[in-house]
Amino acid sequence: MIKDDRFIIAGLGGAKTLKGEIAIGGAKNEALKVLAGSVLFKDGFSVENIPEIEDVRKIIELLERLGVKVEHSGKNFYSLDTTELKEFSLPADISKKLRASIVITGPLLARFGKVIFPYPGGCVIGKRPIDMFLSGFRKMGANITEDGETFTVEAADGKLVGAEIFFKQQSVTSTETFMMAGVLARGVTVLKNCPVEPEIVSLGEWLNECGAKITGLGTSTIKIEGGDLLIGEGKTHHTLPDRIEAGSFIILGALAASELTVKNCHPDHLDALTAYLSEAGVNIETGPDWVKVTNSGDEKFTALDVKTHEYPGFPTDLQAPFSIFLTQAEGQSYIFETIFEGRLNYFDALNRMGAKVKVLDSHRAIIDGPTPLSGREIESPDLRAGLAYVLAAIIASGQSVVHNVEYIDRGYEEIEKRLVSLGLEVKRVSGDDKNELCQCLPQN
Numbered sequence: 001m002i003k004d005d006r007f008i009i010a011g012l013g014g015a016k017t018l019k020g021e022i023a024i025g026g027a028k029n030e031a032l033k034v035l036a037g038s039v040l041f042k043d044g045f046s047v048e049n050i051p052e053i054e055d056v057r058k059i060i061e062l063l064e065r066l067g068v069k070v071e072h073s074g075k076n077f078y079s080l081d082t083t084e085l086k087e088f089s090l091p092a093d094i095s096k097k098l099r100a101s102i103v104i105t106g107p108l109l110a111r112f113g114k115v116i117f118p119y120p121g122g123c124v125i126g127k128r129p130i131d132m133f134l135s136g137f138r139k140m141g142a143n144i145t146e147d148g149e150t151f152t153v154e155a156a157d158g159k160l161v162g163a164e165i166f167f168k169q170q171s172v173t174s175t176e177t178f179m180m181a182g183v184l185a186r187g188v189t190v191l192k193n194c195p196v197e198p199e200i201v202s203l204g205e206w207l208n209e210c211g212a213k214i215t216g217l218g219t220s221t222i223k224i225e226g227g228d229l230l231i232g233e234g235k236t237h238h239t240l241p242d243r244i245e246a247g248s249f250i251i252l253g254a255l256a257a258s259e260l261t262v263k264n265c266h267p268d269h270l271d272a273l274t275a276y277l278s279e280a281g282v283n284i285e286t287g288p289d290w291v292k293v294t295n296s297g298d299e300k301f302t303a304l305d306v307k308t309h310e311y312p313g314f315p316t317d318l319q320a321p322f323s324i325f326l327t328q329a330e331g332q333s334y335i336f337e338t339i340f341e342g343r344l345n346y347f348d349a350l351n352r353m354g355a356k357v358k359v360l361d362s363h364r365a366i367i368d369g370p371t372p373l374s375g376r377e378i379e380s381p382d383l384r385a386g387l388a389y390v391l392a393a394i395i396a397s398g399q400s401v402v403h404n405v406e407y408i409d410r411g412y413e414e415i416e417k418r419l420v421s422l423g424l425e426v427k428r429v430s431g432d433d434k435n436e437l438c439q440c441l442p443q444n
């Protein structure tokens with residue numbers, strides 16, 4: 001059950017008054033996979049620039065229950081010791097809450113010849129099938145039995161064999177899972193139609209540093225020569241900056257700042273977003289590791305058509321935050337969400353705040369702008385839409401209450417503290433605190 005922490009946010013009423021700098025943390029979607037990859041190691045390793053977020057806490061608990069020793073020796077720094085890893089059955093309670101848990105199945109199966117796991121959970125963003133995982137395991141010589149919601153996968157003769165796997169759809173976690181499974185398989189694994197997300201490349205390069213033989217990273221065909229357990233030998237991996245967090249703050253800058261510098265990011269990982277924002281009329285400068293957004297206050301932004309796409313196209317994870325920007329652009333914008341089918345379900349609440357969005361079907365919507373927004377009581381439906389609601393509440397007039405902040409905590413470290421540091425009034429109210437209810441607020 002969700003605890004329902006809430007944010008009470010005092011809206012700026014469209015004023016662009018925020019000013020300052022914000023530093024970007026490590027990439028959630030790389031950190032989770034580097035941690036999952038510990039299963040491939042004989043000894044262990046350290047990793048820095050790990051975001052202190054709920055999803056990381058969950059995957060660490062999961063690894064600890066498998067027998068990995070994890071030391072949280074400093075902020076954003078973890079050391080892992082896999083010498084006593086023995087368990088190959090993923091605990092259902094955590095796995096069902098974390099989509100990334102599916103990534104551990106590949107390395108566990110490759111290491112132990114067997115893995116047991118439940119259907120994985122995660123954000124409620126539509127169907128999250130695992131058919132490509134199951135067919136990939138079969139291609140590598142494994143047998144699968146299903147008992148209700150639990151899958152038992154066993155490699156023939158206890159060892160996966162290299163195979164050629166074509167992904168019918170580009171999938172980030174499938175690619176990472178089979179790239180890691182291939183590291184300990186017998187023979188060569190060839191993965192075709194792979195996505196080229198920087199987090200996949202960084203994970204693969206790290207595994208190579210520790211003894212893996214992976215080629216073709218950053219291309220649509222990845223080849224893995226199977227071998228022995230990897231050796232960390234006290235090495236430390238540095239996780240990439242989170243491009244989705246960076247993008248979310250850049251959008252915040254466009255909407256509500258006179259000047260906002262987003263630091264410690266890789267601007268070239270944000271090309272799609274900055275190209276769209278520039279086309280809409282946002283003033284953006286970039287440096288080697290920063291992006292600066294400036295507003296004089298009276299600029300008008302123009303409407304755009306946006307289609308989400310695998311990297312380097314426009315990321316699905318920025319679709320909801322970007323839609324908030326489009327509610328403030330002049331004219332009619334068109335959103336085409338091509339990756340997930342449940343990712344437009346946040347528009348109802350946005351319309352109640354004053355936006356004019358017409359959802360055409362589960363993938364497409366039309367936004368008419370600009371529309372002033374007004375504060376409301378709203379419930380985060382998932383991580384990225386939750387952050388989008390925070391942006392909407394910031395630009396709205398009056399006060400908003402954003403419920404189910406736990407979703408936002410899954411992916412953004414100490415978000416309210418960082419927003420407050422930019423000059424915003426954001427207060428967290430614990431779900432246990434029933435007295436701190438917001439007064440005089442429209443309840444719809």
Ligand code: EPU
Nearest residue numbers: 029100128129130131132133169170171172173317339383
């Ligand atoms: N798909 C299948 N069958 C499968 C697996 C995937 O049909 O067996 C489909 C999905 O339904 C989807 C498409 O393939 O239509 C692509 O999904 P993908 O597998 O790439 O998504 P994912 O790996 O489950 C990761 C991120 C998501 C991010 C997507 C796309 C992690 C833990 N999650 O998900 O991140 O949106 O890639 O970039 O890496 C988030 O951070 O908020 C988030 C949801």
